[in-house]
Amino acid sequence: MIETLVRVVEAFISALMVAGLYATMSYGLALIYGVMKIINLANAGIMMLAAFTTLVLWQTTGLDPLVLVVVVAPLFFVVGAVLEVVVVRRVSAAAPIVSLLLLFGTWLVMQAFANLIFGGDVRGVRPAYIDSVVHVGDVTLAYNRIFVFVAGAVILVLLELFLRGTFLGRAIRALAQDREACALVGVDTKRVSMVAFGLGSALAGAAGCLLTLVFPFDPTNPFGVLQLKSFTIIVLGGLESIIGVAFASFLLALAENLTVTLSRPQLENLVSFVVLVVVLVVMPGGLAALLRRRRLA
Amino acid sequence: MRIRSLAVAALAALLVTAACGGGGPGAAPTSNVPDTIIVRAALPLTGADATPGGFFKNAYELYVKRVNDAGGLNVGGKKVKIDFKIEDNKSDAQTSGQLYEKFVTQDNADFLLGGYNTTSVTQEVKVANRLSAPYVGSGGASSSIYVDNKWAFGTLASIQKLSGTQLAFIKDQQDAGKLPKPLKIAVAYENSSHGNEFLQGINDGAKASPDRYTVVFSSAFDLSGKDYTSLLNRVKDAAADAFMVDARVGDMITMQTQYAQLGLYHKYLTYGPRGPEQQARDQLKAQGDYIIAATWFDGLMPGDNVKKFTDLWTAAGLKSSASWFEAGAWEAARILFSAIEKAGTVDKQKVHDTIMSTTWDNSIFPGGAIKFGTTGQADNDYVMTQNTPNGAHILIWPKTLATGAATIPIPKK
Numbered sequence: 154m155i156e157t158l159v160r161v162v163e164a165f166i167s168a169l170m171v172a173g174l175y176a177t178m179s180y181g182l183a184l185i186y187g188v189m190k191i192i193n194l195a196n197a198g199i200m201m202l203a204a205f206t207t208l209v210l211w212q213t214t215g216l217d218p219l220v221l222v223v224v225v226a227p228l229f230f231v232v233g234a235v236l237e238v239v240v241v242r243r244v245s246a247a248a249p250i251v252s253l254l255l256l257f258g259t260w261l262v263m264q265a266f267a268n269l270i271f272g273g274d275v276r277g278v279r280p281a282y283i284d285s286v287v288h289v290g291d292v293t294l295a296y297n298r299i300f301v302f303v304a305g306a307v308i309l310v311l312l313e314l315f316l317r318g319t320f321l322g323r324a325i326r327a328l329a330q331d332r333e334a335c336a337l338v339g340v341d342t343k344r345v346s347m348v349a350f351g352l353g354s355a356l357a358g359a360a361g362c363l364l365t366l367v368f369p370f371d372p373t374n375p376f377g378v379l380q381l382k383s384f385t386i387i388v389l390g391g392l393e394s395i396i397g398v399a400f401a402s403f404l405l406a407l408a409e410n411l412t413v414t415l416s417r418p419q420l421e422n423l424v425s426f427v428v429l430v431v432v433l434v435v436m437p438g439g440l441a442a443l444l445r446r447r448r449l450a
Numbered sequence: 451m452r453i454r455s456l457a458v459a460a461l462a463a464l465l466v467t468a469a470c471g472g473g474g475p476g477a478a479p480t481s482n483v484p485d486t487i488i489v490r491a492a493l494p495l496t497g498a499d500a501t502p503g504g505f506f507k508n509a510y511e512l513y514v515k516r517v518n519d520a521g522g523l524n525v526g527g528k529k530v531k532i533d534f535k536i537e538d539n540k541s542d543a544q545t546s547g548q549l550y551e552k553f554v555t556q557d558n559a560d561f562l563l564g565g566y567n568t569t570s571v572t573q574e575v576k577v578a579n580r581l582s583a584p585y586v587g588s589g590g591a592s593s594s595i596y597v598d599n600k601w602a603f604g605t606l607a608s609i610q611k612l613s614g615t616q617l618a619f620i621k622d623q624q625d626a627g628k629l630p631k632p633l634k635i636a637v638a639y640e641n642s643s644h645g646n647e648f649l650q651g652i653n654d655g656a657k658a659s660p661d662r663y664t665v666v667f668s669s670a671f672d673l674s675g676k677d678y679t680s681l682l683n684r685v686k687d688a689a690a691d692a693f694m695v696d697a698r699v700g701d702m703i704t705m706q707t708q709y710a711q712l713g714l715y716h717k718y719l720t721y722g723p724r725g726p727e728q729q730a731r732d733q734l735k736a737q738g739d740y741i742i743a744a745t746w747f748d749g750l751m752p753g754d755n756v757k758k759f760t761d762l763w764t765a766a767g768l769k770s771s772a773s774w775f776e777a778g779a780w781e782a783a784r785i786l787f788s789a790i791e792k793a794g795t796v797d798k799q800k801v802h803d804t805i806m807s808t809t810w811d812n813s814i815f816p817g818g819a820i821k822f823g824t825t826g827q828a829d830n831d832y833v834m835t836q837n838t839p840n841g842a843h844i845l846i847w848p849k850t851l852a853t854g855a856a857t858i859p860i861p862k863k
Binding site: 163167174265268272274283286293295368369371374377379406410414419 | 498641674680704712729730
């Protein structure tokens, strides 16, 4: 009984660690959807390219990915902004399926590009502290996972500060609420959309950078599975809520870890997708809508 | 009058039979042998399996180039060039099945060489059987691929045999007093037929010899896992002596990294056929030391054929080393083209029968020969390896192939 309890606590803490990465990779998706009502299927491709960029920078400079995130995220802000201007803007007024297909195609192009340049080998970044762990009672925590969690939390705080404390951030939030009203009061909606897409891409870039500390990767894996988990997270969190995304990341990671601990490990991915379907049916607005309803009541 | 009619009909039947290439092996007139034979393969050149797909491509193309440079295959006394093309299945099983269908129905391929990974090969074998097209491959070891199979041949021995080979090695180590009896085994396996057969092989061994092996924990896990902490903690709780895993390279790297971080230790540790791959060694560094693997081929194996093969690889200046991927594809090509020459015809049934009835000597696989069983799957022995410090590995089993003594139990770090 006590052993099971310890394992549940471990699953809880382990979920917290994974949630940092889950949240970082999902913020961008939620932000872009909130502002532009577009599901950025190229999110996984951006994460993947950021992971390879991190690998190259790590190999050439020896700098830790935790430092490199400061370089990689701005770089992918530019990539995202260019993508928005050159590709996404052209179809922003079209039916949602058009942007969906276009960004899916962009993801495939990114994959083919990475295959061409880097090949299909499994790669990874191995910092000096890869073997280092800290023991908290019976629970063992690896440094690399702690660092990724902390970085994810820092990114969440910075994102919230930016969205609430700056004019551009407030403009992004306003655009997410009412695009027409923003245009009427003189907000440059095109520019703000570009910044939002760039910011979303920068967040995906940061996730790709941090991911190298935890997972081996190739042009395909594990980005496809992570992309699907991101969908679950933003649906669960509420498609436009950054805080909701953070909570949803933790809840999903916890559900997965408890499944592995208390049930059968091969059900882990099934849990994610069952959650996606259930949330869409039972509470389509996600956690954010649920909290709003409670506040109103 | 009636007798005359019968004689004419019999003569006509004989002529038709002859025109269709009837007669015994090697008896076909050379006029029925085309100037070129069409051979096709679909490989994962992009996507998740692009790396092994590239290894297969190198082996197939090198083999065909050598044949064509020498003037082609000798089919019934006629030199026949090979028209060989590879198409990209994008690491997708459905696409692979569709491509093989196209090869036979649109490209009019005479023969097929196989692709890579269990799910793709399963689809390919279905198509080969539906369209009665001879197919030789080395990209799938799961026995489930060859259920109800007639036209496909696989050069890789089954995954259950892989488990069995490891248990035979463990038995030897128990007899030498290096491992306890019974050995408590924890098994984690990927959620696929590959993984299921790995577990089945261990369970079969444990059932047959309960005094030697006890499975104290077994669990499947999803492919491309992101966190194995909970699974590994359950393995820890099982207090096993041995941890036997069946995983793909990416999952192996993630799991072994966490295994080391969590401070787990077992006297015997294996990831099935994984371990000595360069990708894994580069990633895991010292965390990959002492991992044991069972595989279908290793370039360290002794013998002239293996040396010739590895030298050929070095001489070709190919980036990849001669691993089991290249060796298996090479053997598949060698068997198919040798069978066509031996049959002396391109008649599909006869080539199929030749492949099935022949013991393919001069093989680079352990045992030096390949013979296909009734299901079309080869049953060769495995060779076992153990990673050593500094990124190297040695052969540890069978004893006749060993290049060093296994370090069992694995030292605690």
